[in-house]
Each structure stands twice: as C-alpha cells, then as structure tokens.
Amino acid sequence: MHKALDDIALVVFDLDGTLIDSAPDLTTAVAKTLADYGLEPAGLDSVRHWVGNGSHKLVERALANAAADGVDTDEAHEAFLRHYAAAPCTDTVLYDGVRECLESLRDQAYDLMLVTNKPIAFLPPILDALDLNGFFSLTLGGDSLTQKKPDPAPLLYAARQGDIAPGAGLMIGDSRHDVQAGKAAGFRTLAVTYGYNHGDPISDSGPDHIVDSLAELL
Ligand SMILES: O=C(O)COP(=O)(O)O
Ligand SMILES: [Mg+2]
Numbered sequence: 669m670h671k672a673l674d675d676i677a678l679v680v681f682d683l684d685g686t687l688i689d690s691a692p693d694l695t696t697a698v699a700k701t702l703a704d705y706g707l708e709p710a711g712l713d714s715v716r717h718w719v720g721n722g723s724h725k726l727v728e729r730a731l732a733n734a735a736a737d738g739v740d741t742d743e744a745h746e747a748f749l750r751h752y753a754a755a756p757c758t759d760t761v762l763y764d765g766v767r768e769c770l771e772s773l774r775d776q777a778y779d780l781m782l783v784t785n786k787p788i789a790f791l792p793p794i795l796d797a798l799d800l801n802g803f804f805s806l807t808l809g810g811d812s813l814t815q816k817k818p819d820p821a822p823l824l825y826a827a828r829q830g831d832i833a834p835g836a837g838l839m840i841g842d843s844r845h846d847v848q849a850g851k852a853a854g855f856r857t858l859a860v861t862y863g864y865n866h867g868d869p870i871s872d873s874g875p876d877h878i879v880d881s882l883a884e885l886l
Pocket of ligand 1: 682683720786
C-alpha cells in the first residue's frame, strides 16, 4: 500500500483529469457553443488547459481565446450546458488504473467521495455511463455548495459528512486547485501528473505525494 494512505480514512477524488478523461466531450460541447456564434472550434489541446475551474470558467476561456467580443458569457454558458448535456459521456473514458484503484480502496473499507468543480447535473449520466455508481458515499459538484475548489469548503463538508477528521482525509486531484483546497482544509494531498493542470508543473503546488497513475496506490 502506498504511504499516502497511511492513517487515512477518507479519500476524496477530483473527477475531470483525475478519474476521467472528459476533454474530448468537453471539446465537442465547446465547439458547438462557439459555432452558435459563428466562431471556429477550439482544439482538444486548448480545451484540456481550460478545464478544472468549473464550466463557466471553461466557456469564459474559450470566448477569450476566440476574441469573441460582444458575446454574453452567461448566455454562451447556458448554450454550453445544453450542448454538454446532450452528450456528456460519448468519448469520455476512465484513465488507466482508476477502476482497480477504486475497487481496491473500497474493498479495504476506505470512505470514498467525489468532489468536482463540474456542475452536479452531469454527475449521474457520467457515473452511470462509466459504471462508477456505488463507489462514492458523497458526490459534490461545483454548484452543490456556494464555494468550490480551491476553497476548502467542499472538503470540510465532505469530512463532516463522513465524520472524519480532516487530517485523516486525502485529496487526490490533477490541478493546483485540488492541492490548494486540500491543504486549506487540512487534508493530505496527492496529485496525478497526467491531468489538466497547465502552466507550472503540479509539483510546484507542493502536494504531499505525486503519482503518474492511480495504480501506484495499490
Ligand atoms: O472544471 C470542471 O468543470 C471540472 O473540474 P474537476 O477537475 O474539479 O472535476
Ligand atoms: Mg480536475
């Protein structure tokens, strides 16, 4: 067992870029949104860099990149939500090692929870499609509480729900916002190297542990 799990009772996972590679479907929905305004699609490589701060930020970044002056961001965000809702899990896949990791931790009686900045409405169809139901005792989206990551509020809420001291919680994510939220909540933190954090390497955020695959936790 990886030393990141020593004295841990609760493991909170981020979703996009950590458990699932959702960038292909997000890229499709962003392209449809941009097309609504006669704008060219943004490629997968760009969209990957824009994920992690919630869907509104994703749309803001896409519009800024397209130099779309005069487009109402809230209206474009509504369009994005409609497009993504129509196909939230067509080309989205689990990263290697994810299912094995979840099964192993569940079998060892860790409390597992999901805290994403993705709108909560998309969780049921995606978890259904990827057969991830039953692993998590709690799922929170970016709009479940008034604050989202990097604010510690969702993690503190998760710890309270699990009746677990924050120091016995481990936050696993791909972006600096996951590490920041984890640290601010008093959780231990583990970052994956393969997700959507962009700019500085995730090691610059100072997570307690870094892995290239969740299979390393087994
Ligand atoms: O930005 C999003 O919508 C998803 O973010 P997540 O990495 O917190 O799951
Ligand atoms: Mg993420």
